[in-house]
Amino acid sequence: MAKSSTIPTYKRTKKRSFGFRAFMILLRVGLALLVFSLVWVAAYRFVPVPVTATMLMDDNGINKDWEPLERIDRDMVRAVIGAEDGKFCQHKGFDWEAIEKARAQNAKGGRIRGGSTISQQTAKNVFLWQGGGYFRKGLEAYFTFLIERMWGKRRIMEVYLNVAETGIGTYGVAEGAQRYFNHGADSLSPQEAARIAAVLPLPKERPGKNPSGFTARYGGTISARIGQVRRDGLDACVYEDGGATDGGGQAAPAAPAPRQNAPEPQSAEEPVVEETPVEEPVEEVPVEEAPETAPVEAPVETPPASETPS
Numbered sequence: 664m665a666k667s668s669t670i671p672t673y674k675r676t677k678k679r680s681f682g683f684r685a686f687m688i689l690l691r692v693g694l695a696l697l698v699f700s701l702v703w704v705a706a707y708r709f710v711p712v713p714v715t716a717t718m719l720m721d722d723n724g725i726n727k728d729w730e731p732l733e734r735i736d737r738d739m740v741r742a743v744i745g746a747e748d749g750k751f752c753q754h755k756g757f758d759w760e761a762i763e764k765a766r767a768q769n770a771k772g773g774r775i776r777g778g779s780t781i782s783q784q785t786a787k788n789v790f791l792w793q794g795g796g797y798f799r800k801g802l803e804a805y806f807t808f809l810i811e812r813m814w815g816k817r818r819i820m821e822v823y824l825n826v827a828e829t830g831i832g833t834y835g836v837a838e839g840a841q842r843y844f845n846h847g848a849d850s851l852s853p854q855e856a857a858r859i860a861a862v863l864p865l866p867k868e869r870p871g872k873n874p875s876g877f878t879a880r881y882g883g884t885i886s887a888r889i890g891q892v893r894r895d896g897l898d899a900c901v902y903e904d905g906g907a908t909d910g911g912g913q914a915a916p917a918a919p920a921p922r923q924n925a926p927e928p929q930s931a932e933e934p935v936v937e938e939t940p941v942e943e944p945v946e947e948v949p950v951e952e953a954p955e956t957a958p959v960e961a962p963v964e965t966p967p968a969s970e971t972p973s
Contacts, residue, residue: 704809708818712826716792723832730837732821736851738889739836740820740898742860745888748781752900756782756811783807785823816900828866829859843871857886
């Protein structure tokens with residue numbers, strides 16, 4: 664009887680195509696980046712942001728001081744809402760009306776107008792780099808979506824106020840308050856908070872200390888908007904879980920619920936008329952550094968052509 668062969672037999676495997684292998688590699692890399700981004704965003708929900716790409720690329724150095732939101736004067740929150748994003752408590756990260764207005768304005772040519780919300784600016788400042796481009800904008804939208812759902816409004820505002828550039832080599836409103844007013848961010852007056860908010864679009868060019876010209880007038884406009892934000896409860900979502908302070912770190916009363924169709928503040932030169940919101944003229948800023956903001960709509964003075972940033 665013939666003996667069976669002891670030589671093992673091997674099945675021939677079909678060789679994968681190059682395209683399939685490349686696809687699998689890209690899929691694994693994509694999944695790894697997705698998991699990393701989720702962990703990254705989740706971590707910053709609880710821990711202070713140590714540094715950002717903008718800070719690392721700043722040739723003027725980094726001066727910053729992280730402060731929890733309960734140690735930042737409530738008027739500072741009101742100032743940035745009034746200046747940058749009047750619908751902060753109403754939108755889910757994107758103010759589509761402001762974006763459409765900016766798109767229509769920019770299509771006409773001339774000065775560039777931005778429509779970014781505080782949430783979008785926070786996503787860009789924390790996770791990305793400055794500058795434009797569709798790729799960066801796409802990533803900004805992705806991270807904005809994540810922080811709106813993983814952080815909430817209170818944390819978004821807290822992080823924004825701690826990483827926003829407030830002067831040359833200066834980051835966060837706490838460091839900005841020390842730089843301009845020689846005291847902490849827990850005891851800002853409405854005028855001081857407005858002056859810090861006025862420099863945010865162009866922090867390397869607009870002076871926060873002894874401002875003049877357009878910067879001074881814009882600060883006055885924002886100071887008037889602070890009262891509008893207070894009256895209409897446009898900052899209510901930031902303080903829903905408590906911890907509010909208002910002047911010198913004292914506990915602040917709960918804000919009224921925001922109106923669904925809250926009127927938007929008028930300029931500092933006019934009394935506020937709540938029933939008559941007015942469209943906001945576009946603020947003239949240099950094309951290369953145009954602020955990407957969606958402010959509370961109110962008439963904003965256009966700086967005269969002869970004025971140059973300080």
